[in-house]
Amino acid sequence: MQEIRVELTKNPKQKPAPGAPLPFGTIFTDHMFIMNYDEGQGWHDPRIVPYGPIEMDPSAMCLHYGQSVFEGMKAYRAQDGRILLFRPDKNMARLNVSNDRLCIPPIDEELAKAAIEKLVSVEKDWVPSEEGTSLYIRPFIIGVDPHIGVHPAHHLLFMVICCPVGAYYPEGLDPVKIYVETNYVRAVRGGMGFTKTAGNYAASLKAQDEAEKQDYTQVLWLDGVERKYIEEVGTMNVFFVIDDEVVTPALQGSILSGITRMSCIEMLKSWGMKVSERRLSIQEVADAAAEGRLKEAFGTGTAAVISPIGHLKWGDDIMEINNGEIGPLSQKLYDTLTGIQWGKIKDEFGWTVEVK
Numbered sequence: 001m002q003e004i005r006v007e008l009t010k011n012p013k014q015k016p017a018p019g020a021p022l023p024f025g026t027i028f029t030d031h032m033f034i035m036n037y038d039e040g041q042g043w044h045d046p047r048i049v050p051y052g053p054i055e056m057d058p059s060a061m062c063l064h065y066g067q068s069v070f071e072g073m074k075a076y077r078a079q080d081g082r083i084l085l086f087r088p089d090k091n092m093a094r095l096n097v098s099n100d101r102l103c104i105p106p107i108d109e110e111l112a113k114a115a116i117e118k119l120v121s122v123e124k125d126w127v128p129s130e131e132g133t134s135l136y137i138r139p140f141i142i143g144v145d146p147h148i149g150v151h152p153a154h155h156l157l158f159m160v161i162c163c164p165v166g167a168y169y170p171e172g173l174d175p176v177k178i179y180v181e182t183n184y185v186r187a188v189r190g191g192m193g194f195t196k197t198a199g200n201y202a203a204s205l206k207a208q209d210e211a212e213k214q215d216y217t218q219v220l221w222l223d224g225v226e227r228k229y230i231e232e233v234g235t236m237n238v239f240f241v242i243d244d245e246v247v248t249p250a251l252q253g254s255i256l257s258g259i260t261r262m263s264c265i266e267m268l269k270s271w272g273m274k275v276s277e278r279r280l281s282i283q284e285v286a287d288a289a290a291e292g293r294l295k296e297a298f299g300t301g302t303a304a305v306i307s308p309i310g311h312l313k314w315g316d317d318i319m320e321i322n323n324g325e326i327g328p329l330s331q332k333l334y335d336t337l338t339g340i341q342w343g344k345i346k347d348e349f350g351w352t353v354e355v356k
């Protein structure tokens with residue numbers, strides 16, 4: 001494995017005071033990881049350097065054609081001071097799935113994981129310790145050839161930046177209001193929906209903006225072809241509890257394979273619950289709600305972990321789920337998953353990795 005060089009900053013920033021607000025994605029740590037790809041040389045020169053702007057040619061390809069992929073993960077501070085990562089191998093494997101779809105040369109997953117561990121170790125004093133806080137980690141890759149021509153890049157950067165983030169739910173889990181998006185679509189099969197690439201989020205901005213104007217938190221996306229089948233909610237995967245079956249849409253090319261989703265499925269199965277990954281139409285959910293069989297609904301993702309859905313609107317059909325309160329299964333998943341992530345309960349699945 002290539003050696004990761006470290007150049008420490010001579011001007012460390014003032015860290016936020018303990019308990020100070022940490023708005024998501026606004027405060028960055030002192031260092032970042034960077035590695036170059038140049039055709040003929042492969043990925044080379046992995047290094048941790050002081051955080052700061054990078055220089056790019058205005059014609060850099062990522063700025064024009066969106067050849068860019070990313071990941072999102074967190075480092076958690078346990079009560080005993082240890083710093084834990086959650087299934088980082090899954091993030092690196094998924095990054096290579098995104099890379100393949102975007103014609104980005106694959107990264108060495110072991111090197112990338114080592115880079116993240118080393119960066120978090122360098123920034124360990126930036127990992128906050130208040131309840132519910134964490135260090136958000138953003139690995140990303142961009143094509144930077146100075147060339148306005150549509151083709152896969154020959155020169156790329158792999159970078160990792162980190163930001164301390166506050167508790168997602170400072171006042172406890174609060175169910176959100178979601179509406180079913182019937183106008184815009186996020187992704188289609190054969191497209192890039194299964195990858196974490198910039199374009200998917202550009203495609204989602206308009207719907208998100210309209211949802212917020214109508215006082216909704218996010219939208220529930222339907223499939224782009226028939227506009228019948230449920231895909232995701234905002235930037236989270238989605239689960240419904242119908243009778244005693246827990247249903248989540250099957251991964252079929254337009255849905256992101258969430259690591260929180262995967263972990264919830266594995267936990268639910270270990271509890272002996274019936275979990276189905278299958279096609280689920282919005283009509284089926286509406287029927288279940290009308291018949292009193294829709295017990296819970298929730299989104300899953302690294303940022304919120306579990307986001308209960310209390311109110312779902314599909315045209316004129318308004319579904320109040322569990323009286324707008326968090327359901328017992330959502331609460332149990334949240335408590336168990338966050339318990340493992342913050343090292344409060346025994347990690348029977350072997351999901352956490354300690355950063356030394």
Ligand SMILES: *Cc1c(COP(=O)(O)O)cnc(C)c1O
Binds near residue numbers: 234237256257259
């Ligand atoms: C990142 C993401 C998710 C959640 O994935 P996790 O690995 O659980 O954080 C779900 N949907 C979309 C579109 C995403 O970008």
